[in-house]
Amino acid sequence: MKTIQYISYLFLFILVSACGKIVDKVDNLGNYPAAGTFDDPATSGAFLSNLYGSTLSSGWPTGMAGNADEGGGIIGDGWVTTDNGTMKFWPYATIRKINILLKELPAGKVVAEVKNPMIGQAKFLRAFLYFKMVYYHGGVPIIEVPQELTDDLKVPRNSTSQCFDFILKDLDEAAALVPKKYTGNDRGRIDQAIVLAFKGRVLLYKASPQFNPANPYDNAHWATAYTANKAAKDFLDANGYGLLEDFSKVFETKGHKENILSVIYVNPAKTNGRAEDGVRPLSESKNSTGLDQPTWGMAEAFPMKDGKKPGDPSSAYAYNPQTFWLNRDPRFDATMVWNGSVYELSGIKGRRQYTMSAIAKSMDAFGFIIQGENHYRTGLYTRKGIMEELPSTQVTLNDVDWPEIRYAEVLFNYAETANETGKPAEALQVLKDIRKRAGIEAGGDGMYGLKAGMTRVELRQAILDEKRVEFMFEGQRFWDLRRHRMLNVLNGMRKYGVMATKVNGLAYDQVTPTEIGKANRFELLPQDFTYEIVELITNGPKQMVMPDKYYFFPIQLSNINQNPNLKQNKDWGGDFDPTLH
Incomplete structure (x- = not known):
């Protein structure tokens, strides 16, 4: 028990400071770690903490609002090209480090009660990175082992369907290895609450029109997404999560019941995630x-x-x-x-x-x-x-935590999937709960200003409209419109x-x-x-340009030049279909 507690304090210290003698012992984490690294709980913990820093380091998506209809800024023609780095995500250096841990730690001498949760956390981090690659680009190469120079590094892209299967497998295995809920000095570590909430997000995307343009709202993936998001909500409810009573306190206090996955900032070691x-x-x-x-x-x-x-x-x-x-x-x-x-x-x-x-x-x-x-x-x-x-x-010195996943998002994910699977009453109740917490008046009909008897299409739009307000500047709006293939809202x-x-x-x-x-x-x-x-006053473009080809961003040309087995997406000069065709 003392060993586990020691690792907990060590994890938080390294996560917010990214320095110290323990990290030094792991040598250059970009290279293969020294022999014995994964025989020691301290150096294993340091290696894992570095992975957290590489995977969950972005903090608040400040400036992302300009990509949508929330904030100032005009996205003009040529924003994304195959040559530039805009909207490209290719984190294989970090994935290699995760694969090193997943290969070496199981065989190391760290006791099972300490190393198994570490393995689970690493699997989540790998799933997190792969999911971001998939919703940026579609299917990407699945690499499960740390590649060496002697390996064939020219790996082709896996299908988008195979990538979703891989991500979900990692999440299920992670959930089996981590505890239900981390608190106190362990807050911010991956637990079952985080895994289940994130799995709901992944399956929502898998069901979405972005990945299913031929059958956007009646495909079988919606039922799977509903089951996962309801399970996440039920689990969170049973383990003390929920909407914070005062909306204004969500971003002014730390460690409360609404934040599920927090990127923790602590003055002076780690600050200004909000910019x-x-x-x-x-x-x-x-x-x-x-x-x-x-x-x-x-x-x-x-x-x-x-x-x-x-x-x-x-x-x-x-x-x-x-x-x-x-x-x-x-x-x-x-x-x-x-x-x-x-x-x-x-x-x-x-x-x-x-x-x-x-x-x-x-x-x-x-x-x-x-x-x-x-x-x-x-x-x-x-x-x-x-x-x-x-x-x-x-x-x-701002050290407000970044809520990567908060309970309100799980509610919205649950509402979307309920609406698309013939359960409008459940979806409507979510909107009522969100508006009640916001302080909107219930009215004589108890509808909080919402229209009674909404159709499936009307309720879908009501959910999106409500989420736009609730999550302003939290980096959700652009991706929600893209996920629903509604970039036409922004175009022009x-x-x-x-x-x-x-x-x-x-x-x-x-x-x-x-x-x-x-x-x-x-x-x-x-x-x-x-x-x-x-x-808005500008010497540049005055109208937003959001073409349909932005539903999947291209693989950067420099990556294709290094690996000719990578096929480019079909709207960007290649023949790779990134949808779940």
Whole structure:
């Protein structure tokens, strides 16, 4: 028991520090480890920790919102090519390290009660990497052993179906080897809760229109995906997971019941997974800004307090773009920052964020006359994942955990599969639960603003719309649209922001010291301004370009040149079919 506890503390230390004498003993982890590495629990643990760092190192997908309809940024023509590295994923160096552990650790002298969970964690990490390759590219070469220079390295691609089978086999074997739930100093390690939740995600993709264009919603994979996601939900419910009662606390506290797989950040050893220095307005940041700024379309996606869409005549709340922040879904206040709203960055009590030219500080403004203005300004900011108390000089010390999988995602996965397998009541209940937690009013009919008697197609869209709001800036939206073969939503899209053009009737070039003084004292309120909805300002492309060939990205040409047995995807000059044909 002491040995297991020692490894637990060691794991967390190495995971967040990536340094120390134990790591040194493993030598260069890119090479084959020294003899005896897997006879010792400490060096085995160090090797495994390095794999975690290589596999789950990305943190918050900051900037990904610009690829979809959430954030500023325009994806123009030629974004992805066979030559560039955009949207390419080929982690075979890390897979080789995982295969080394899976070959050597079973034969090592580490006791079974310690090494078996390590083997299970490594199998999960391998499945995690293969799954990402598959939803990027389709089928890829399956390599289960550490290749040597004497081996035939020119391995052909396996079919997409074979890759899914391989991924699911690894996940099932991982689930049999890891405990039900890690807590305390073990939090962040792969356990059964993580494996089952992730398996549900994998099977959701396998059933999706992306992989089944000829039969997008009636293929047999949906039933398998439903069974897996319901099993994951039931397991999580039985083991203390669930929706956190307060949505605003999901990203402000650690180790709570909603986070299933967390990438843990700890100041000062491992920080800034949120890239807060790029997300904050420049006046309270350092050297950078412009990431994850919500578009006007994203602002309008949030419902009103009664769950109705803005402007819906049946809503109890009137909607006016001049007071767009009033009476909205509480998640709007929890995640959005608009002109004149309270945003207490650097711990400044009562601080309000301004975005009007001549009123806002530094480059915080969104206006036609600002030097250096570009399409990343939208007139909106976000508070999701931001540690507002940090001063600008310490903005890179943000150590908010990245929730790679949280309970709400499992609910949405379960809802999608329920809807596609003839169980609309189960899917609708998920939406009600999500909206209830958000603080939306139930209404006299208990529908939380949702339409009664929705068709399968309507409920499918309602799930996607709700997830767009719930997971804003968590890197889900682009992949959800792609998974449903709905890139047409983005293709040709123009993006807009909300510009404060007047304050108390005065344009930017009429502003007096009185207004500036009020702004400096944070006395100007959102309703003191006049707003216009304007297209994002850019010298580059103005429309999004998302062709159908982006449903599967190409293998990078440099990899094909190294291995002529790799076939390119059929929409990229080759004849490999990445679907489950």
